[in-house]
Each structure stands twice: as C-alpha cells, then as structure tokens.
Amino acid sequence: MSAFALGILVQVTHNQVDIAYNGGIYIKPLLNLLYSKDGTLQYNVACFLYYLADNEDNIVNIVKLGGVQKLQDGPFNV
Structure with missing residues (x-):
C-alpha cells in the first residue's frame, strides 16, 4: 500500500515530491520491491516508477x- 500511496502522491502533486533527493536513495528500495512475488505490489511499484519518470x-x-x-x-506476476 505504501508504493500505491506514493504513486498517488506523486501524481496528485505533479511530481513535486523530492524523490530524487540524494542520488535516489528512496528509489532503490522501491526497485527491489519489483522482485516481490506479490503481483499487486509489483504493479503499484511499476506505476509509481511511471509517475516518477515524469521528472528528469x-x-x-x-x-x-x-x-x-x-x-x-x-x-512479473501481474
């Protein structure tokens, strides 16, 4: 649910969230979640990365x- 909530936050704030802070330290744990066996979690993380990709x-x-x-x-399990 955290990945889903972060994705919504980034979408609603038009990516004003400072996720890229300090070399992307917040991105690496999310990328590791892509290897989860939970398809819903993988989906939420992928969506979150999609919204993050709106920022160079x-x-x-x-x-x-x-x-x-x-x-x-x-x-991926989805």
Missing part, C-alpha cells in the same frame, strides 16, 4: 540504480 532527475536515478534492467528482467 528521477529518470537519471532510476537508470543509474538499475531500474530499466529490473523492469526488463521481470519476472
């Missing part, structure tokens, strides 16, 4: 932290 600083951090590779590798 976040895109840089997502790529640096291996987010693109994790999204390509899967496996």
Whole structure:
C-alpha cells in the first residue's frame, strides 16, 4: 500500500515530491520491491516508477540504480 500511496502522491502533486533527493536513495528500495512475488505490489511499484519518470532527475536515478534492467528482467506476476 505504501508504493500505491506514493504513486498517488506523486501524481496528485505533479511530481513535486523530492524523490530524487540524494542520488535516489528512496528509489532503490522501491526497485527491489519489483522482485516481490506479490503481483499487486509489483504493479503499484511499476506505476509509481511511471509517475516518477515524469521528472528528469528521477529518470537519471532510476537508470543509474538499475531500474530499466529490473523492469526488463521481470519476472512479473501481474
């Protein structure tokens, strides 16, 4: 639910949340949740990353932290 809530927060505030702070330290734990066996959690994290990608600083951090590779590798349960 936290990933879902953060996704909604970013969407509602038009990405004014400082997620890219300090090299994306808040992004890495979310990326690790992509490996969860819970399909709903994977979905919520993927949606959250989608909303974060609206900000260039976040895109840089997502790529640096291996987010693109994790999204390509899967496996996803949704």
